[in-house]
Amino acid sequence: xxxxxxxxxxxxxxxxxxxSQAMTARQDSAAxxxxxxxxxxxxxxxxxxxxxxxxxxxxxxxxxxxxRLVQRHQGRAWRVARGMVPSDEDAQDLAQEAFLRVFRSLxxxxxxxxxxxxxxxxxxxxxxDWLRKRRPARSLQAGLEDDEPGYDVEDEAxxxxxxxxxxxxxxxxxxxxxxxxxxxxQSALVLRELEGLSCAEIAEIVGxxxxxxxxxxxxxxxxxxxEWERRGRTTERLEQPGGGL
Amino acid sequence: MNQRFESCSDVRAALxxxxxxxxxxxxxxxxQRHLDLCEGCRGSAELADVSxxxxxxxxxxxxxxxxxxxxxxxxxxxxxxxxxxxxxxxxPGSWMRRAGIGVAAAAAALLVTVxxxxxxxxxxxxxxxxxxxxxxxxxxxxxxxxxxPVVAPMGPLAVDPGQAGxxxxxxxxxxxxxxxxxxxxxAVSLESLESLRLLSNEVRFGQDSQMRLxxxx
Numbered sequence: 302x303x304x305x306x307x308x309x310x311x312x313x314x315x316x317x318x319x320x321s322q323a324m325t326a327r328q329d330s331a332a333x334x335x336x337x338x339x340x341x342x343x344x345x346x347x348x349x350x351x352x353x354x355x356x357x358x359x360x361x362x363x364x365x366x367x368x369r370l371v372q373r374h375q376g377r378a379w380r381v382a383r384g385m386v387p388s389d390e391d392a393q394d395l396a397q398e399a400f401l402r403v404f405r406s407l408x409x410x411x412x413x414x415x416x417x418x419x420x421x422x423x424x425x426x427x428x429x430d431w432l433r434k435r436r437p438a439r440s441l442q443a444g445l446e447d448d449e450p451g452y453d454v455e456d457e458a459x460x461x462x463x464x465x466x467x468x469x470x471x472x473x474x475x476x477x478x479x480x481x482x483x484x485x486x487q488s489a490l491v492l493r494e495l496e497g498l499s500c501a502e503i504a505e506i507v508g509x510x511x512x513x514x515x516x517x518x519x520x521x522x523x524x525x526x527x528e529w530e531r532r533g534r535t536t537e538r539l540e541q542p543g544g545g546l
Numbered sequence: 547m548n549q550r551f552e553s554c555s556d557v558r559a560a561l562x563x564x565x566x567x568x569x570x571x572x573x574x575x576x577x578q579r580h581l582d583l584c585e586g587c588r589g590s591a592e593l594a595d596v597s598x599x600x601x602x603x604x605x606x607x608x609x610x611x612x613x614x615x616x617x618x619x620x621x622x623x624x625x626x627x628x629x630x631x632x633x634x635x636x637x638p639g640s641w642m643r644r645a646g647i648g649v650a651a652a653a654a655a656l657l658v659t660v661x662x663x664x665x666x667x668x669x670x671x672x673x674x675x676x677x678x679x680x681x682x683x684x685x686x687x688x689x690x691x692x693x694x695p696v697v698a699p700m701g702p703l704a705v706d707p708g709q710a711g712x713x714x715x716x717x718x719x720x721x722x723x724x725x726x727x728x729x730x731x732x733a734v735s736l737e738s739l740e741s742l743r744l745l746s747n748e749v750r751f752g753q754d755s756q757m758r759l760x761x762x763x
Contacts, residue, residue: 471600472604494602495609515563522565523562529600
């Protein structure tokens, strides 16, 4: 099974989802432990415990605790937001709005769940709302239930603005293609590819079943590949040195 | 997916998940076995892998450095006036805290407003409930049988508690509705006598009684 080094890194305990503060907190808490081999799930459990404690402190009125929560998790919120919306400005607004909603809903936080799950859910929902408001009307109906068979890319390349078609940056083209996908597909791809979350974790975040999340990943990647091939970019990449397997 | 990946169509259908490492271990094994034997499917797998890696690499590359979100969040919370309130009122048992805060606020309000009312309201001819203010007279409500309510704020009237009995006798009106009123007159407090006096005036005026009040106006 081919797996890029990036994907392998995503699945390691020290995946990029952890902020530097989280790394420091984990190191501090493990300072007395001389063992280098820790269970894979222990760092996540420790991080979750730290988050819960910060939530409790924030609920009790400790503004600094809430500030630490934001700083610990702003990387996550930023990446998901930026992965779903096309501009830095919109992504920053979206990520900040997510934390504002967290603040206003602190008293309703369910300690049975991780704070990260809750935050991811808020950011993802905001991203989906943002995409739905800005998508062409005729594409909305296709994004309602992703488990419906026969769903296809809503917009053909010819419907995109001409300046986007002429974009020379590959990243811009990737975003162009992503924009053609339904919000649910985009969110699943962002959570999986950028954050390295498992299908089960994504299912908990988006409130879907594991099967549904797998289907969204499957369709999202397939549709992306089809559009990418249609633009001739896949062949282009294969012809480059080291572009293949 | 529980089906076995024996046919090329099954394998190619699974490639998007295979490329992202999202197949179950047994599924992945079955696909890999097929790919080892089928050159055509290996080519399809390569395309799936390339497009997926392109998606990941470019997506990663387009996401710049994480900005400082806390300053913006904090500024917004301050602008909304929430920073000092929401966390205090939140959390387990927050309803008890709210109740406690509400009671404390109400008590503080009473401590402030009652003395103020005590000083301000008499100037407007209004008594403070429960206060035995000398010369403070409440607005009179209308009585059954009276043609119109008479609200007659009276001037201060000094009342000697020792003369309450004389007062009641002096103020006893002659109106037909007065009997009921005065039946319980002896049971009322000194402050209420002043109110009853005003009420009796209404009965008298409403029936065009000839009796005159003494020392009132």
